Amino acid sequence: MEWVKRGAPVLIAEDDQKTGTLVAAYLEREGFRTRLSHDGREALDMARSETPLLVILDLMLPGADGWEVCQTLRRDSDVPIVILSARQEELDRILGFTLGADDYVMKPFSPRELVARVKAILRRTRSQPLASKTRLSHGGLVLDLEKRVATLNNRRLALTPSEYCLLKTLMSSPGRVFERTELLTALYPDGEAVVDRVVDVHVGKLRQKIGDDPVRPSIILTVRGMGYQLAEAAAT
Structure with a gap:
């Protein structure tokens, strides 16, 4: 190990x-x-x-x-x-x-x-990324998948492991709506029992760290009754 x-x-x-x-x-x-x-x-x-x-x-x-x-x-x-x-x-x-x-x-x-x-x-x-991509970007937001580092406008973000995993999942497919159950599986792949609202908690903290307005978010969007998606507009 x-x-x-x-x-x-x-x-x-x-x-x-x-x-x-x-x-x-x-x-x-x-x-x-x-x-x-x-x-x-x-x-x-x-x-x-x-x-x-x-x-x-x-x-x-x-x-x-x-x-x-x-x-x-x-x-x-x-x-x-x-x-x-x-x-x-x-x-x-x-x-x-x-x-x-x-x-x-x-x-x-x-x-x-x-x-x-x-x-x-x-x-x-x-874990190491399976795909050949070594970097994901969305406007000024960049994930270095090899170093497991997130930056915003060249400034390193202090993300928890769970926040990094959540952001990586959302950035892997901008515009796609991820249901809460999918995000829970990404965060807890072995099926550990967690509070249903844990995804909302992590999203809230993540929005704060990437400067996304919690009242009118423009990066991580809430899809009512379903889950969350990364806005497509800034994807590169």
């Missing part, structure tokens, strides 16, 4: 020592290196110094809670984030995705399923 060979650790920020140790054990069985933290501030320091492959993040952390850690990580990097929490309200899950999480796993949880989700996210965010 390419992500294991890279040697970067999975950072587990979990206040319950037993849970953290359990998650680490299951990941290590699959060849991952892990680092464990029981404090939000410490987790942020470790993320800055070690550049983790992925972060598994509990919300009820001392020092800095999971919401703050998630927001700070996403502001500073595009590291994949999986929230692992006993908070099961839909609003909590929506907030997690809004702050930049790539997945939200509720406790009690299956360690095997959590590992499967970690692998799915890493496959999704690190």
Whole structure:
């Protein structure tokens, strides 16, 4: 597995020592290196110094809670984030995705399923493009598919892995209407259970980052009752 060979650790920020140790054990069985933290501030320091492959993040952390850690990580990097929490309200899950999480796993949880989700996210965010195209463009918006970098008017965009995947899907076929179910499949190809509104959350964040007016969008268009499409006019 390419992500294991890279040697970067999975950072587990979990206040319950037993849970953290359990998650680490299951990941290590699959060849991952892990680092464990029981404090939000410490987790942020470790993320800055070690550049983790992925972060598994509990919300009820001392020092800095999971919401703050998630927001700070996403502001500073595009590291994949999986929230692992006993908070099961839909609003909590929506907030997690809004702050930049790539997945939200509720406790009690299956360690095997959590590992499967970690692998799915890493496959999704690190897979190489199958087509011969190495670049997609739409006006001043450019995706470098080899480097997995998005730029707007030559300025690099700080996209989360999920936002990048969503933008790549839309830019692959300007003018085509993608139903929400199609976009969910692109984001979660292994069929992980997610909140239906997660696509809307990611689209909203993506519009902000590419400067698309959320009230009257001109780049990512909403097709009522169906889904979303990338406007054709600026496609190149």
